[in-house]
Amino acid sequence: MARRCAVTGKGVLTGNNVSHANNKSRRRYLPNLQVASLTSDSLGRVVRLRLSTNAIRSIEHAGGLDAYLGKARSSELTGDVLRLKKQIDKATAAKVAA
Template sequence: MSRRCDLTGKSALVGHKVSHSNRKTKRRFLPNLLNVTVISDALARSVKLRISANALKSVDHRGGLDAYLLAAKSEVLAPRLRTLKKEIEKKLAKAS
């Protein structure tokens, strides 16, 4: 399981830990990933995701998982969420 957010694509970054004497050693900056169950209103089911805390705040701000996925670019999303986005678009198109 990679350390990558399913929604935003955030992953580990590499940088330096700098000591007081200005000595530099490699370190990794890991994203704050959470295992979350989010409900899709259009599909009326829950989806388990591994997303960053920042993405969770963004989902709440945009008004739920469906609204977030419809506004998100498909290139950033995980393959599993791309198919979920297509299912939501089909369901909403059928309802209209």
């Protein structure tokens, strides 16, 4: 499983551990990823995604998963979330038409 946020695309960064004697060794900075269960009002089901804590806060600030994905650019989303956005858009359009 990739260490990458499904929404923001945050991934692993690399850098150096620097000791007091100024010795340098490579290290990895891992993103703070959590498995989050988010409710989609349009789809009427719970969606589980592996998100960074920053993405979870952004989704909550926007008013939920549907609202966040409605405002998000499709070019910035990963494959699974892009598919989810299309499903939500289709379900929302069906509710408006009915």
